[in-house]
Amino acid sequence: MSQPTQQSELLAEQEALARPRTTGEGPVGPKGLSQGQIVRKRFLRHGGAVVGVSILAAILALAFTSVGWGPFAGWWKYGHTDITPLVHDGAPTLSLAPFRLGEHPFGQDRIGRDLFAMTMRGAQQSITVMLVIGLIAGAIGVVVGAVAGYFRGWADAVLMRLTDVVIIVPALLLAAVLSAVAGRRDEGTWFGAVAGQHGVLLLGVFLGFVLWVGLARLVRGEFLTLCEREFVDAARLSGASSMRIIVRHILPNAIGVVIVNVTLTMSSAILLETALSYLGVGVKAPDTSLGLLISQNQDAFSTRPWLFWWPGAFIVLICLSINVIGDGLRDAFDPRQRPFRASARSGR
Secondary structure: OHHHHHHHHHHHHHHHHHOOEEEOOEEEOOOOOOHHHHHHHHHHHOHHHHHHHHHHHHHHHHHHHHOOEOOEOOOOOOOOOOEOOOOHHHOOOOEEOOEEOOOOOOOEOOOOEEHHHHHHHHHHHHHHHHHHHHHHHHHHHHHHHHHHHHHOHHHHHHHHHHHHHHHHOOHHHHHHHHHHHHOOHHHOOHHHHHHHHOHHHHHHHHHHOOOOHHHHHHHHHHHHHHOOOHHHHHHHHOOOOHHHHHHHHHHHHHHHHHHHHHHHHHHHHHHHHHHHHHOOOOOOOOOOOHHHHHHHOHHHOOOOOHHHHHHHHHHHHHHHHHHHHHHHHHHHHOOOOOOOOHHHHHHO
16 A cells, blocks of 8 residues: 555656746746757856957958958058058058057058058958868768668768878878869869969868868767667657658767867868968969968068068967857857856865
8 A cells, every 4th residue: 555655746846846936926847948048048158259250240240341351342452463652661550549540550561552451352262261271071971971860780880091192192182283273264264264263262261171070970979879869760660761860869969069060170171271272282372372472471571560460360269269159159059068166166
């Protein structure tokens, strides 16, 4: 007789816990949050990630509105190719106390081009390459990793051997070949014509088809683990197709790994583009990028250091912002991440 009594007591206790608590103003209880709301709250609690988003948004707004982009005109009076007489021997006219931009806030180079306009144009090109690489590498890496990890067998073997081949091919060598072919515009080749008009997009597409291998391996590992979970077996028994299982059941559980690694790929991509432009196989003049500005002004570091400081500062800010955003996304998507409270531990 004691067992039914214990069961009834447990049921009564569960009903009491499920019943909302009431106050003078009405029922009070824990409000259910969706997965997106939980992720957003965790991300907003990450102070570094919020600062990173703010800095990156400010750089994007400044770069794409100041000197214009495509058919849209900018509010800055100089373009990145305009040559004007030197003002104060090209020194920056920016003043903080009192705040004043002056004629050339970032200074001028030796021939009179405005460094602010060139830096903004360089930031545009570097960010464009970074976004194109992130989209292409992310899409290819997710598809290859998902197919290899879910279907396994011959599909896994073929895709992973393809990944090994791409890994051993040096991106710098391929970029040098691409740059040499694109530079032969006098021969009238279709590739040279496309490269002359859309060189930055072409560079981003090329690097995107090279930098997906790391993400593919990580996604494959996640799929191999998640395919053994009970919810995948339940989806198979219910008659769900392989595409539905991959897209609706497995991929949402691996989205944290995907987003974090895409942000890290974008951060390394902008450094790679900077290195390629620095070595002369990336963005070519008369266009410019942050890496190309550093390469062109490295000899003036001791005499005109501002020509080196400003592009380098923007590279550092962009990369740091993306890295801390990736850290915030990792903490937001990982349910095992919990903030450390030193006061609670000391109390214990």
